Amino acid sequence: MKRTSMTAAILAGIAGVAGISNMANAIYLNPDGLGSVLVYPYYTVNGGNATLISVVNTTSEGKAIKVRFLEAYNSREVLDFNLYMSPFDVWVAAVAPTASGAAVLTNDNSCTVPPIPTAGQPFRTSAFDGSISSQPKDGGPTSLSRTREGYVELIEMGTVTNDSSHSTLSAITHGSSGVPSNCPQVKNAWSGGGYWTQNALIDISDPDGGLFGTGSVINVAQGTIAAYNAEAIDSFYARATTATHTAPGSLLPSIASATNTTSNVFANGDLVTTFYADGVNAVSSLFMVDNVYNEYNVESGTNSSTEWVVTFPTKRFYVDKPNLYVGSVALKPFDVLFTSANNGSSCSPVGLQFWNREEATTSTGVDFSPAPTAAGTALCWEAQVVTFDQGTPPSTILGSALEANIDLTSVGFTSGWARIDFTVDSGGTTQANHVLPINPEAANNAPTTQTGNVFLGLPATGFSVIEYVNGNVGGALANYTGLYRHKFHRTCTNTQGACS
Numbered sequence: 001m002k003r004t005s006m007t008a009a010i011l012a013g014i015a016g017v018a019g020i021s022n023m024a025n026a027i028y029l030n031p032d033g034l035g036s037v038l039v040y041p042y043y044t045v046n047g048g049n050a051t052l053i054s055v056v057n058t059t060s061e062g063k064a065i066k067v068r069f070l071e072a073y074n075s076r077e078v079l080d081f082n083l084y085m086s087p088f089d090v091w092v093a094a095v096a097p098t099a100s101g102a103a104v105l106t107n108d109n110s111c112t113v114p115p116i117p118t119a120g121q122p123f124r125t126s127a128f129d130g131s132i133s134s135q136p137k138d139g140g141p142t143s144l145s146r147t148r149e150g151y152v153e154l155i156e157m158g159t160v161t162n163d164s165s166h167s168t169l170s171a172i173t174h175g176s177s178g179v180p181s182n183c184p185q186v187k188n189a190w191s192g193g194g195y196w197t198q199n200a201l202i203d204i205s206d207p208d209g210g211l212f213g214t215g216s217v218i219n220v221a222q223g224t225i226a227a228y229n230a231e232a233i234d235s236f237y238a239r240a241t242t243a244t245h246t247a248p249g250s251l252l253p254s255i256a257s258a259t260n261t262t263s264n265v266f267a268n269g270d271l272v273t274t275f276y277a278d279g280v281n282a283v284s285s286l287f288m289v290d291n292v293y294n295e296y297n298v299e300s301g302t303n304s305s306t307e308w309v310v311t312f313p314t315k316r317f318y319v320d321k322p323n324l325y326v327g328s329v330a331l332k333p334f335d336v337l338f339t340s341a342n343n344g345s346s347c348s349p350v351g352l353q354f355w356n357r358e359e360a361t362t363s364t365g366v367d368f369s370p371a372p373t374a375a376g377t378a379l380c381w382e383a384q385v386v387t388f389d390q391g392t393p394p395s396t397i398l399g400s401a402l403e404a405n406i407d408l409t410s411v412g413f414t415s416g417w418a419r420i421d422f423t424v425d426s427g428g429t430t431q432a433n434h435v436l437p438i439n440p441e442a443a444n445n446a447p448t449t450q451t452g453n454v455f456l457g458l459p460a461t462g463f464s465v466i467e468y469v470n471g472n473v474g475g476a477l478a479n480y481t482g483l484y485r486h487k488f489h490r491t492c493t494n495t496q497g498a499c500s
Helices: 003-018 144-148 168-172 183-189 279-287
Strands: 037-044 050-057 062-071 077-085 090-097 102-105 111-113 149-160 211-219 224-229 231-234 262-267 270-275 291-297 304-311 351-355 383-388 403-406 415-421 454-456 461-473 476-485 487-489
Touching: 037 050, 037 211, 037 304, 037 461, 050 077, 062 144, 062 168, 077 149, 077 183, 102 144, 111 183, 149 168, 149 211, 149 383, 168 183, 211 231, 224 461, 224 476, 262 279, 291 304, 291 461
Parallel strands: 383 403
Antiparallel strands: 037 149, 037 231, 050 090, 050 211, 062 077, 062 149, 077 111, 090 102, 211 224, 262 270, 291 415, 291 487, 304 383, 304 461, 351 415, 461 476
16 A cells, blocks of 8 residues: 555545545545645745755655745745655755845755755746746736745655666665765756656656655744644545656646545535546645634733734635636635736735633724735735734734734734634625635636535635744743644535535
């Protein structure tokens, strides 16, 4: 049995009990953290921070992986390259600040194509500054500062073998010195006339997962670290899928390239299996949530600050008209296109509610301040930071320029927990767009297949960071940071009856 099939086998057992067919071969978020696709919800080099990322290959196979860094406004890529991992390998890198942008640095020996320079590879603006005709300007900023915060996706493209005379697996495998035997070979394979330019599947077989990863936001001056696990998408590829091994710099595969278009999601207390027409909607269904919950603390006695990262990892495929699709309006579950007409943003109204530690709640409406656009209480970017009782950007902990601040004066609670409701706005009006039908591209956004399942909300992930600053205590820095994954609620509706 393949390593990544264990959870699928368990699901298959559940399916047998529940009488659900095709469930074992459905795409899902793996709670055990292993998968073919890893989503790192946030990186930042603002506010004195740097971000470390790692990926681990738990299998005895070589791996060909697409590494893609995406900026936070509209998920335009800022760097893309191929990573080739040997069996049981670990690859680590840092996202660090440059004079005006960011760069990726690594001292890891695993093979990348192109090789990452010793001094680091700076991020680029060409995907959003208009210098590439296939990726025109999107209405957002065009300077390098746009690359300073965002998120990361790693996508397995296939397993690396020795099936040909090129013996590619041997070339990327670390020897006793800790260095792969021949990284230049895989670089030359993608160069003019190289064997992968002739046939990208030479020594590449089907992908089968087994990857996990972590991210860490580190502030050396503050002496703090906020670390998280990457979200793992498993069974991203259908069982009969052939490897999708593309040249470095290719926009494919992406998180929308799933060939497994059946998804498994726990919602309403049940395992819901839904059949989609394409991969992006199947992936979006995995992240669809109607409510986000977490704690906050800004008490003066503890000198604490709280920031929530909220990332929409598939949003660009619904709102980025000039880059990804040709529709005239945004597709559900989102609201408006990301364009200059919308102030270089794409805002989705949300509702907010708060409770203190003694379960008291507020009955007054709560808004972000200052309102980022006329949308008022809205989340407007692909990855943003919700702050509590801070002023104008940048945010205190993560240094985010994409800040939606909550003024707790009207709330009255400096600690407790909060809820972001994706189904209503701040006035309680239901947001009709915030649903994921079976076929969002349909003219009326209506379900078109036999399941009829509709998920409410928006496709989101992220976490909360709470920082306590004690300054110099007895000659030692005494600052502390905790990171806590968001808690989510998921709701599925079906006009034909219960979701199943």
